[in-house]
Amino acid sequence: MDLTGTRISRRTFARSALVLGAAGLGLARAATPARADVLPAGSDWMGALPGGGYLSQLTVPGTHDTGSRYGGALTQTQTLAVPDQLAAGVRFLDVRCRAINGVFAIHHGPVFQQIFFGDVLNACQDFLAQHPGESVLMRVKQEYSTVSDADFAAIFAGYQAKWSGLFWAENRIPQLGEVRGRVVLLADSSGLPGIPWGGASTDIEDDYDIGTIFEIASRKWPEVSAHFDAARASADPQKLYITFTTSSGWGLWPQQAAEAMAPRIGGYLGGLNAAARPLLGTVPMDFVTAGSVQPFYALNFGL
Numbered sequence: 001m002d003l004t005g006t007r008i009s010r011r012t013f014a015r016s017a018l019v020l021g022a023a024g025l026g027l028a029r030a031a032t033p034a035r036a037d038v039l040p041a042g043s044d045w046m047g048a049l050p051g052g053g054y055l056s057q058l059t060v061p062g063t064h065d066t067g068s069r070y071g072g073a074l075t076q077t078q079t080l081a082v083p084d085q086l087a088a089g090v091r092f093l094d095v096r097c098r099a100i101n102g103v104f105a106i107h108h109g110p111v112f113q114q115i116f117f118g119d120v121l122n123a124c125q126d127f128l129a130q131h132p133g134e135s136v137l138m139r140v141k142q143e144y145s146t147v148s149d150a151d152f153a154a155i156f157a158g159y160q161a162k163w164s165g166l167f168w169a170e171n172r173i174p175q176l177g178e179v180r181g182r183v184v185l186l187a188d189s190s191g192l193p194g195i196p197w198g199g200a201s202t203d204i205e206d207d208y209d210i211g212t213i214f215e216i217a218s219r220k221w222p223e224v225s226a227h228f229d230a231a232r233a234s235a236d237p238q239k240l241y242i243t244f245t246t247s248s249g250w251g252l253w254p255q256q257a258a259e260a261m262a263p264r265i266g267g268y269l270g271g272l273n274a275a276a277r278p279l280l281g282t283v284p285m286d287f288v289t290a291g292s293v294q295p296f297y298a299l300n301f302g303l
Contacts, residue, residue: 038301042089044291045297047133051177054237058176061296062092062284064246067120073253077100077246077286082115082123088290088299091136092242092282095120096143097223099152104159107141107144121183128166128181135179137282139197141188147228153191159194169193173201173238183245196241203230203241210247216260220247224261225268232283241281258286269295275302 040048047238049058063085065077080088097104097117104117112288124136142152160167168174171194186202195201205227210220224245231241246267247257272278283296 001162007016039294039298039303040301042293043087043127043131044133045089045300046091046135046176046180047131049176049178049300050110052175054173054175055137055179056173056237056240057236057279059091059278059280059296059299060091060282061288061293062094062137062282063090063288064094064244064284064286065108066093066095067106067113067115068096068108068111068175069242070113070189071108073255074248075108075111075256077108077228079287082120083127084135085288086123086127086136088288089156089293090288091134091297092284093120093124093136094141094284095138096141097145097152099145101157102155102158104155110144117159118162121159121166123165124183125163126184129253132181135176135184137184137186139186139188140192141197143271149189149191152189156189156192168195170267171195171199173240201238201240203227203234203239204244205242206244208244208247209249210252210257211249213249213256213260215252216247216257216264220257221264225264228268232278233266234279241279242284243281244284245283246284246286254286269299272299274299278300 009295016174022274030166042117063078066082066085068075068077068126069078069079069081078085082093085093088136093115096107098107106113106115106117124138128134128136140156160169167185168179169185174184185192188197198204205223209221210216215301224243227241227243234241245261246254248254278299280299285292
């Protein structure tokens with residue numbers, strides 16, 4: 001498979017005035033745009049922030065299993081494609097890569113999601129070229145393949161060379177100004193460069209295996225709200241808090257879990273003093289919409 005040239009196509013690579021809405025999955029959204037006169041559009045919210053703050057000092061909406069749009073109720077976690085997620089304000093992508101024939105195919109378990117890693121990188125490259133004040137955090141994880149860390153890293157290195165300059169891959173939490181226009185790599189494989197997933201610079205809540213809807217109230221939401229509280233209390237710029245609001249299990253599908261979490265998330269956000277710019281860290285979600293993303297990035301502006 002040829003890794004030369006400037007771009008790889010798919011063909012080449014075989015956020016107090018919030019109410020719960022019905023669109024998407026009813027995650028917190030504004031009845032009308034929150035202070036639309038001062039709140040930037042989802043595509044440019046980072047560009048309106050000063051560059052001296054660390055990424056860990058922002059509230060960053062994201063997607064869990066970013067590319068998973070196919071496979072039915074057990075597998076699907078998103079409806080928006082990557083370009084639409086970025087335009088809506090998503091700035092964390094959870095990218096699951098199956099190593100196959102020297103390239104990365106995007107999978108959720110055994111289900112191929114009809115895009116390749118190159119498609120994701122093209123979407124990020126195009127978006128950042130048009131919105132150079134933005135940055136994207138990207139978790140890269142091996143999914144549904146079992147090649148060695150070294151082999152996985154070698155395939156990734158080909159992409160990194162191909163999309164030269166796109167990745168920021170140092171092992172530290174950067175300031176926003178350092179990484180505008182770039183993808184910050186969160187390495188969920190020991191052979192990759194970047195910020196190690198689960199390492200000293202990250203604090204992650206991802207209790208995803210929730211068996212039934214009843215465990216949302218007794219287990220998942222207490223964990224999520226406690227982690228939000230911890231992110232708000234943190235004073236360490238070199239600690240990135242990542243809180244997955246997502247879950248599924250033997251008797252719980254992702255969409256059901258998202259619907260059960262929505263009023264709890266909306267209630268938590270509605271109870272915050274937004275003017276104090278509370279920090280919630282990075283928040284990957286399922287079935288995002290522009291309306292569900294906006295309340296999170298609005299916190300960075302005291303809205």
